[in-house]
């Protein structure tokens with residue numbers, strides 16, 4: 426049985442990843458920062474014995490290390506770095522109103538979080554059959570695909586994440602570990618609804634991203650793909 430480890434699995438895209446992988450018979454290690462409050466996830470785990478809930482706050486490296494120690498020796502076929510934050514305080518994310526404390530918090534979660542989680546669980550990924558590391562990034566992090574969402578903290582956090590994952594893809598090539606950056610489209614989650622125009626159903630976003638993960642090979646490692654199969658330019 427294949428195993429997936431998901432961060433931020435208590436709601437939004439992460440919860441849908443957990444539900445879909447569990448529905449397809451995968452063993453799901455669903456991490457979230459407050460398991461005691463994760464009602465929807467607990468319901469899913471109650472319905473499906475293959476879902477195990479663990480605690481990870483991606484911005485708290487001690488919690489990442491503690492979970493990695495707990496899962497020592499457990500192969501992880503697919504790591505889904507999904508946890509992320511944005512802010513609906515748009516004024517403080519735009520030139521002229523920067524809130525640098527908030528910016529640091531977004532970088533700590535969206536950039537350093539997935540880098541830390543990927544490093545901590547690399548032995549688990551290497552010990553698996555599929556050996557895949559993925560991140561839910563965003564087209565907003567593209568340097569060439571400029572769009573109408575001029576929020577510097579979120580955009581730079583995803584751009585830096587993309588660079589880190591692109592480097593990891595090259596470094597891990599000889600180990601047979603493949604790496605993929607994904608964009609879910611503008612999906613109808615709590616985060617997606619902060620900005621106008623969310624049009625992608627959560628189910629479709631996750632179905633599409635899972636399809637991209639399934640099709641990922643060493644030949645396509647280090648690519649940046651939208652949920653609908655399009656390649657995104659860096």
Ligand SMILES: NC(=O)c1ccc[n+]([C@@H]2O[C@H](COP(=O)([O-])OP(=O)(O)OC[C@H]3O[C@@H](n4cnc5c(N)ncnc54)[C@H](OP(=O)(O)O)[C@@H]3O)[C@@H](O)[C@H]2O)c1
Nearest residue numbers: 433437438482483484507508509563611612614615616617
């Ligand atoms: N929705 C979109 O349109 C869209 C577009 C592009 C990219 N994305 C990316 O997709 C990913 C998932 O977003 P979403 O739309 O599902 O957002 P969401 O509904 O707001 O869910 C975010 C998830 O991340 C978790 N999280 C936040 N900070 C965390 C931390 N420090 N440690 C662990 N978990 C943490 C949240 O947990 P709590 O419940 O504890 O807060 C929640 O489970 C994010 O990386 C986001 O940047 C989303």
